[in-house]
Amino acid sequence: MSDILINHVYKRFAVPGNEVVALKDINLDIASGEFVCLLGPSGCGKSTLLNAIAGFSHPTEGSITVGGRPVVEPGPDRGMVFQEYALFPWMTVFKNVRFGLEVKGVANDVADARVRELLDMLGLSEFGERFPKDLSGGMRQRVAIARVLALDSPVLLMDEPFGALDALTRRSLQDELLKIWARLGKTIVFVTHSIEEAIYLADRIVVLTYRPGTVKRDIRVEMPRPRDAASPEFNTLKRELSRLVSEEQQRHEAAERAGLTTD
Numbered sequence: 192m193s194d195i196l197i198n199h200v201y202k203r204f205a206v207p208g209n210e211v212v213a214l215k216d217i218n219l220d221i222a223s224g225e226f227v228c229l230l231g232p233s234g235c236g237k238s239t240l241l242n243a244i245a246g247f248s249h250p251t252e253g254s255i256t257v258g259g260r261p262v263v264e265p266g267p268d269r270g271m272v273f274q275e276y277a278l279f280p281w282m283t284v285f286k287n288v289r290f291g292l293e294v295k296g297v298a299n300d301v302a303d304a305r306v307r308e309l310l311d312m313l314g315l316s317e318f319g320e321r322f323p324k325d326l327s328g329g330m331r332q333r334v335a336i337a338r339v340l341a342l343d344s345p346v347l348l349m350d351e352p353f354g355a356l357d358a359l360t361r362r363s364l365q366d367e368l369l370k371i372w373a374r375l376g377k378t379i380v381f382v383t384h385s386i387e388e389a390i391y392l393a394d395r396i397v398v399l400t401y402r403p404g405t406v407k408r409d410i411r412v413e414m415p416r417p418r419d420a421a422s423p424e425f426n427t428l429k430r431e432l433s434r435l436v437s438e439e440q441q442r443h444e445a446a447e448r449a450g451l452t453t454d
């Protein structure tokens with residue numbers, strides 16, 4: 192069953208004396224419970240597409256529906272996790288995770304129990320009374336994920352959530368995310384620059400072209416999880432994706448040399 196339907200989506204930005212076509216005729220049908228990675232070099236429209244699904248910005252043409260409803264604005268059916276943790280610095284971890292439940296008017300005892308369950312799920316039980324500034328980047332991103340999960344959105348939109356983390360922390364959060372996804376059955380759209388990350392996580396990898404952003408390849412990843420980065424299948428796919436992404440990276444660099452972009 193489709194959960195996210197992207198139909199002939201274009202996004203143009205007006206820039207002085209010109210326009211940037213960030214997305215051109217994007218068509219994607221993402222099934223309920225599917226884990227999709229959007230992959231491509233800087234400037235290929237990954238964030239633009241994710242923001243359009245989130246309802247933060249509107250396509251210039253085309254339409255997006257989530258759960259059968261047209262996207263017109265952000266909504267509780269779509270939780271977003273950003274690279275910069277987006278936590279409230281003045282609230283403890285517990286209160287950060289509880290915040291959305293309070294806004295929703297969930298009864299105190301139910302909200303407290305839910306927060307405790309989420310902190311436990313993300314290995315944060317010991318950290319409830321800490322403030323974000325006292326946590327490592329990986330811990331802060333765990334809190335950001337717990338905060339979004341509290342809202343129980345069927346769709347999670349993740350914009351390079353692990354991009355700022357060191358390799359070991361990144362792998363442990365990737366594993367955590369896969370566990371959560373398997374347990375809660377969310378539909379996930381996950382933006383990344385990292386080919387390895389996309390292969391490790393996704394059911395399906397959508398490679399975008401550099402300006403205008405179109406779908407270059409839509410590849411299903413059939414390998415069983417946990418995936419072994421040293422396996423021949425992993426490396427065959429990695430080579431294929433490296434070739435596709437580097438073609439787009441070269442187009443990006445050519446545009447830079449021609450002074451057409453500052454991406």
Ligand SMILES: Nc1ncnc2c1ncn2[C@@H]1O[C@H](COP(=O)(O)OP(=O)(O)OP(=O)(O)O)[C@@H](O)[C@H]1O
Nearest residue numbers: 204206211213232233234235236237238239240454
């Ligand atoms: N508000 C804007 N005004 C003008 N151009 C924009 C605007 N937002 C994005 N763009 C352009 O649209 C293109 C796609 O940008 P986008 O940020 O979606 O790419 P991206 O693939 O997410 O890149 P990155 O990986 O660097 O975040 C880029 O060329 C960017 O310069």
